[in-house]
Amino acid sequence: MKAGGRDLLPRVTERRHRPGAGIPAPLLVPAALGVLFLVLPLVGLVVRAPWSAIGPVLAEPEVGQALRLSIVSATLATGLSMLLGVPLAWVLARSRIRGRSVLRALVTVPLVLPPVVGGVALFLVLGRQGIIGGWLDDTFGITIPFTTAAVVIAETFVAMPFLVVSVEGALRAADARFEDVAATLGADRWTTFRRVTLPMVAPGVAAGAVLCWARALGEFGATITFAGNFPGTTQTMPLAVYLALQRDPEAAIVLSLVLLAVSLATLLLLRDRWLGRAVP
């Protein structure tokens, strides 16, 4: 927070950086409660963690497998989301097509849809009997469910709206006059998008991507429904955690902590790199 604040608001605010100073009580108290509310369950996990069991659990080959699969599929899902989601956010924020608000509502449906329902919906489209999946199966012999591709698809379906909403917000907040200026200087709209708009909203895109990745990493319902659960192919960490909970709650706690540690480490690492790049 400190580093970000300094980067974004250079010099002028320097004297406000003394800790605690300048936070009004009506903000401080709820903010502190908010932190407690979010952090206490995590503390519960850490306190209850059977530290002596961590070694054996981590040594199980299925754990490494699930962790690798989680990170790879969440990263692929984030890449796919950026590829499709950033242009979509631009359309929602900048274009003047009719029915834009309906489009926006439709795009954010996965946010409110219970993920398990999302998984069933994916079956109805991409499953063996699905509208597109049936054709893929008949024509090319390709079946999507129960493959790693299905994991990526399920995660993208659930996580992409987070990216779209973030990027759209950033685009709306960005000053469109820069784009107008670029246009008057002879840049076409594609060049303007690449050279002006995108750099301007880069922090928003980065924030959206982080949100998207985190959501994809924790995805459970759509994945277990559409991709099933098979170690090495489709069993991501959240699925492994859920199943471990059925037999050995302590192992489930260990697995959750591993997932948390890895995701926090990744996010902190990326955050520094991204903010370093986005703000020269």
Added chain:
Amino acid sequence: MRTRPLLGLLAAGTLLAGCGGSGSADDAGGEAAPATEDSGLSGTLTVFAAASLTDVFTGLGDDLMAANPDLGIRFNFAGSSALATQIVQGAPADVFASANQAQMAVVTDADLGAGEPAVFTENVLEIAVPAGNPGDVTGLADFADADLALAVCADEVPCGAAAAQVFEAAGITAMPDTEEEDVRAALTKVQLGEVDAALVYASDVRSAGSDVEGIEFPEAEEAVNEYPICALAEAPNPEAAQAFVDLVLSDEGQEALEGAGFRAPSA
């Protein structure tokens, strides 16, 4: 803490009655007044039951509520192990019906059962295939066919443990495409036609209606699942809890269970 004496009294009453009512299914059905007759039950009854009991228990619950207009029943249907965990963690449940003895033991070992659990029904595995049997599945041996899309339950849940037993008894190395988190999830994939076969319980096949066909196989006898039921020691509504347990053990309850593909306990 001031409610202690009252709770103690209620607990004592429940203990006397025991989980199995006056002892066996016959007694409960015969001598005690039929549980669906108005016995003036009120409040809310919370029943935690294995997912495979969804249809039967919902029906029995409706009967009990029809007979007791002041009574409301809430069901929590899920995997038995999830339910056992929730109960041990203090979920306010009145009755627990497990799909196996192991998860009931989790609850009774924590001294949360009111009396001894009673086995009220049994369930065996069956092969569920989509209507028309597109994969031409004929028996358990087809689960070794890597070309078929196959679902079993994960080892961690009861139907998965049972599946592992029958595969071992048959000497089959199963080649599933997915290990489902509970039996209903496995059944859903059959109903959607996304797998050629899944190993589920006979009761699940029955509940799916015409979408799903069942194939019985002899090795199923290797993994008969006994379903125990028990009122809970800390039940907020012990009278209603006992009435529900009695109803399940009564002739009416047993008929409903058999109609849904379960079979009477052999012991």
